[in-house]
Amino acid sequence: MKSLGSIRRDFAPWNDPNAKPYIQFDNVTKKFGDFTAVNNLSLTIFEREFFALLGASGCGKSTLLRMLAGFEEPTAGRILLDGQDMRGIPPYRRPVNMMFQSYALFPHMTVENNIAFGLKQDGMPKPEIASRVAEMLKLVKLEQFAKRKPHQLSGGQRQRVALARSVAKRPKVLLLDEPLGALDKKLREETQFELMDLQQNLGLTFVVVTHDQEEAMTMADRIAIIDKGEVMQVATPAEVYEAPGSRFVAGFVGNVNMFEGKIARGEAGGASIDAGNGITIRTDNAGTAGAGTAVTFAIRPEKIKVSSKKPAEAVNAIEGEVYDIAYLGDMTVYHVRLDDGQVVRASTMNAARITEDPLSWNDRAWVSFRPDAGVVLTR
Numbered sequence: 001m002k003s004l005g006s007i008r009r010d011f012a013p014w015n016d017p018n019a020k021p022y023i024q025f026d027n028v029t030k031k032f033g034d035f036t037a038v039n040n041l042s043l044t045i046f047e048r049e050f051f052a053l054l055g056a057s058g059c060g061k062s063t064l065l066r067m068l069a070g071f072e073e074p075t076a077g078r079i080l081l082d083g084q085d086m087r088g089i090p091p092y093r094r095p096v097n098m099m100f101q102s103y104a105l106f107p108h109m110t111v112e113n114n115i116a117f118g119l120k121q122d123g124m125p126k127p128e129i130a131s132r133v134a135e136m137l138k139l140v141k142l143e144q145f146a147k148r149k150p151h152q153l154s155g156g157q158r159q160r161v162a163l164a165r166s167v168a169k170r171p172k173v174l175l176l177d178e179p180l181g182a183l184d185k186k187l188r189e190e191t192q193f194e195l196m197d198l199q200q201n202l203g204l205t206f207v208v209v210t211h212d213q214e215e216a217m218t219m220a221d222r223i224a225i226i227d228k229g230e231v232m233q234v235a236t237p238a239e240v241y242e243a244p245g246s247r248f249v250a251g252f253v254g255n256v257n258m259f260e261g262k263i264a265r266g267e268a269g270g271a272s273i274d275a276g277n278g279i280t281i282r283t284d285n286a287g288t289a290g291a292g293t294a295v296t297f298a299i300r301p302e303k304i305k306v307s308s309k310k311p312a313e314a315v316n317a318i319e320g321e322v323y324d325i326a327y328l329g330d331m332t333v334y335h336v337r338l339d340d341g342q343v344v345r346a347s348t349m350n351a352a353r354i355t356e357d358p359l360s361w362n363d364r365a366w367v368s369f370r371p372d373a374g375v376v377l378t379r
């Protein structure tokens with residue numbers, strides 16, 4: 001399989017063997033009583049990276065962030081920041097700032113005083129504070145709201161105040177716990193791009209915790225997928241989506257169809273998979289799995305074509321019946337029930353206004369896909 005790059009094509013320090021990691025979790029375990037929230041976890045994050053910790057509620061992602069910030073100490077293992085062991089170093093002495101889910105703005109203070117608060121505490125001279133606050137207000141486009149109180153702002157504006165306040169002290173690393181959690185969908189999408197711009201303009205390292213896979217996919221250079229306190233995979237969004245390393249990751253990120261089977265025989269650059277009930281899948285992406293290995297073949301819905309006739313050229317074509325159709329405007333999702341009962345999900349972009357090959361409920365239909373369209377998983 002070809003290697004897949006992130007959007008910032010020239011930024012990939014993780015592929016450079018000489019690049020020095022900026023943040024290192026080194027076999028970190030965190031226990032609360034008998035409960036293991038983080039289990040012997042290792043991760044490296046690079047300077048200027050936008051790194052996302054993605055996982056379901058309770059998987060341990062906030063605990064990771066809190067340990068990095070210094071609010072919790074690991075039970076075992078080390079956390080290094082720029083090569084320095086952080087054990088025993090209090091939060092205020094780490095080059096790290098944290099933006100909390102609740103934003104924690106001071107309700108009685110104006111926007112500018114909220115932003116200035118940490119700078120005043122640090123004893124920064126007044127003229128410098130004023131110019132830094134002005135710079136921050138400009139950065140988050142809130143110049144005309146400087147004198148307002150938090151309750152006179154919208155959710156999105158409050159989020160931007162919190163952001164301005166957390167970057168005002170110019171931390172090297174900003175930790176963000178569900179930074180867009182309180183915003184509605186449309187505003188979230190806009191704010192995602194603002195956050196990415198801000199991170200790039202300031203040249204900061206961002207570590208963001210989210211349970212929202214779309215958010216992680218949109219913003220991050222790399223994503224760590226966490227389950228039960230362990231790292232399942234660390235990769236760019238495109239790799240996570242196109243080359244998931246396990247069934248868990250394939251199922252966690254995006255929609256996927258999975259066929260259980262066995263490698264029937266290896267072939268040049270690929271394999272045939274016996275998926276039972278007379279279904280054979282020909283794939284280019286068998287990796288090292290040899291004949292007889294039990295595998296899962298995973299394929300994304302948009303890589304499957306649905307048609308009323310068997311496509312003449314298709315290497316893989318399986319017959320079934322249209323079971324459900326969902327028209328979503330920009331695309332249509334078909335559920336096709338194969339003759340063995342398995343339901344396959346296929347999605348088609350509605351590029352034209354009229355579909356050439358209209359399909360209806362209960363029609364016989366073929367699902368087809370190319371040999372390079374899916375991945376073979378053994379874990």
Ligand code: ATP
Pocket residue numbers: 032035037055056057058059060061062063064211
């Ligand atoms: P969410 O998205 O819901 O915030 P999360 O992945 O961030 O979830 P954590 O807050 O890291 O999860 O918590 C991981 C696990 O550790 C949870 O099961 C939680 O109940 C437990 N936990 C966290 N903090 C403590 C604590 N102080 N004492 C006991 N258990 C804790």
